[in-house]
Amino acid sequence: MARHEGRRADRIRPIQIVRGFTQQAAGSVLIRAGNTHVLCTACWQEDVPPWKKGRGDGWVTAEYDMLPGATHERRKRNRTKIDGRTQEIQRLIGRSLRSVVDLDLLGENSILIDCDVLQADGGTRTTAITGAYIALCDAVSVALASGWVSESPIIEGVAAVSVGRVGGRMLLDLDYDEDSTADVDMNVVMTSSGRFVEIQGTGEEATFDRDELNKLLDLASRGIKRLLALQQEAMSTLRPSRDR
Helix, strand or coil, X not given: CCCHHHCCCCCCCCEEEEEXXXXXXXXXXXXXXXXXXXXXXXXXXXXCCHHHCCCCCCEXXXXXXXXXXXXXXXXXXXXXXXXXXHHHHHHHHHHHHHCCECHHHHCCCEEEEEEEEEECCCCHHHHHHHHHHHHHHHHHHHHHHHCCCCCCCECCCEEEEEEEEECCEEEECCCHHHHHCCCEEEEEEEECCCCEEEEEEEECCCCCCHHHHHHHHHHHHHHHHHHHHXXXXXXXXXXXXXXX
16 A cells, blocks of 8 residues: 555655744744644743752753644644643653753753644654754753853754554554554654653554564664754754844
């Protein structure tokens, strides 16, 4: 069975990264992974949560949501209560970013990440992590230029991708149709040094063995290395001015 756009089983979707997409946030990135589009912003806050006050280190946290028109059927806004899926995803994004940040170097300051899905076609959480890292880096650049921190707290890069077994084939970077019919699907988060941050894997009315697990992780690793390279390519260009 051919994939959409004739994509090979071991290829990620076309990626587009637009830095400085909005004017006010210290870091702002629109990332497109095929038909999944996520706006990631990073804002600096000279404060930490109450439970961290007086400890001398900082905090990085994330919020995630989908706009009502992001999916085929309109999705209600999270007005008063965050649903379980949303809460799980934003915690994953926060953990992933904190894994590559030295919180001691932030001082008692926070970086608040917001990931808003404008259009969803599978892989929203992994795309959010990949884009949020770039927004985080841009926010840190603003903090350094403003003298809010004296040294970058970012240790290394981080990105994420999905993999799965669909119709007996191991596929990288699943779109919605592939994800919804997968026998096994995983979300994998990995740093630029090749260390895993998180592996979320499950069989959908199916099981998988160790050999299949290794194949899926190898496939994810190759995809993440490509995403890390695209992140660096995007960050090597001059960031648009926030004063435009």
